[in-house]
Amino acid sequence: MKYQNIQLSIDRWIATLTLNRPDKMNAFDDAILLEMQHALDAVEADESVRALIITGTGRAFSAGFDLSPRETPFKSVRDWRDHAKLGNDTWQRIWRSRLPVIAAVNGYCLGGGCELSMVCDITLAADDAEFGEPEIQFQSAPPLAVMPWVLGMKKTKELMLTGDRIGADEAVRIGLANRVVPAPALMDEARQLALRFAMIAPPAMQLNKQCINRAYDLRGYQATIDYGAEMFVLTHMSESEEGREFFEVAAKQGLKAAFKWRDAKFATPA
Numbered sequence: 001m002k003y004q005n006i007q008l009s010i011d012r013w014i015a016t017l018t019l020n021r022p023d024k025m026n027a028f029d030d031a032i033l034l035e036m037q038h039a040l041d042a043v044e045a046d047e048s049v050r051a052l053i054i055t056g057t058g059r060a061f062s063a064g065f066d067l068s069p070r071e072t073p074f075k076s077v078r079d080w081r082d083h084a085k086l087g088n089d090t091w092q093r094i095w096r097s098r099l100p101v102i103a104a105v106n107g108y109c110l111g112g113g114c115e116l117s118m119v120c121d122i123t124l125a126a127d128d129a130e131f132g133e134p135e136i137q138f139q140s141a142p143p144l145a146v147m148p149w150v151l152g153m154k155k156t157k158e159l160m161l162t163g164d165r166i167g168a169d170e171a172v173r174i175g176l177a178n179r180v181v182p183a184p185a186l187m188d189e190a191r192q193l194a195l196r197f198a199m200i201a202p203p204a205m206q207l208n209k210q211c212i213n214r215a216y217d218l219r220g221y222q223a224t225i226d227y228g229a230e231m232f233v234l235t236h237m238s239e240s241e242e243g244r245e246f247f248e249v250a251a252k253q254g255l256k257a258a259f260k261w262r263d264a265k266f267a268t269p270a
Helices: 030-045 077-095 112-119 134-138 153-162 168-174 183-198 202-218 221-237 241-253 255-265
Strands: 006-011 014-019 051-056 060-062 101-105 108-110 122-126 130-132 165-167 179-181
Touching: 006 030, 014 030, 014 183, 030 077, 051 060, 051 183, 060 101, 060 112, 077 112, 077 221, 101 112, 101 183, 108 112, 112 130, 122 168, 122 183, 130 168, 134 153, 134 241, 134 255, 165 168, 168 179, 179 183, 202 221, 241 255
Parallel strands: 014 051, 051 101, 060 108, 101 122, 108 130, 122 179
Antiparallel strands: 006 014, 130 165
């Protein structure tokens, strides 16, 4: 399959999936999510592949979901449920994969990009990486409520209820990433780690990852994911002055202007 929004390469035992919408900071729309699903299914079925790296081109790993106006805007609960399901089904392919998956995070890693990094088994952060879940600042919510399973309660609430962003060092300190890597060395470090994973017998890797994930399932992981998707839908179906203003600015002046409005509103007072 020829991909328009991603790149997929396989070198010996290592597959690399690169998000490739640099003009949109690798934001997720329906097309890129469907391509990712196809690519993830392909590497899952390829028995020669023993590890997977996910990264992004340009200035971002991913800036999150694409908020550009749609030809047919979402209006119903079903519209928003289907939207959440498309993204969550993509991320859950990684969570359930037999492969060890490494997120090589370069630049911005926000919203859906942050969720993608969290479902990967290991997250390497370039020293210029920036993480966050800013959705609450424009009346949204993470469709994949995975952060409570990665971080402690207090940090999860701080990040998800403020929408604040953090740098790579802080991400490692709180457990959002495994380690910081100089940006020019990010992919070399990811490949070295992937090769270490690839040296392990595939049944041992698959069963050990499955055992770890099952421990979270038994504690309610999937129920949290399902409930979080419903809260995402309810958030978008709710009315507020702030939400209306953000999307009115976006419709009239474009997304850049809307984000500028949001950033000014939430800027720390001097």
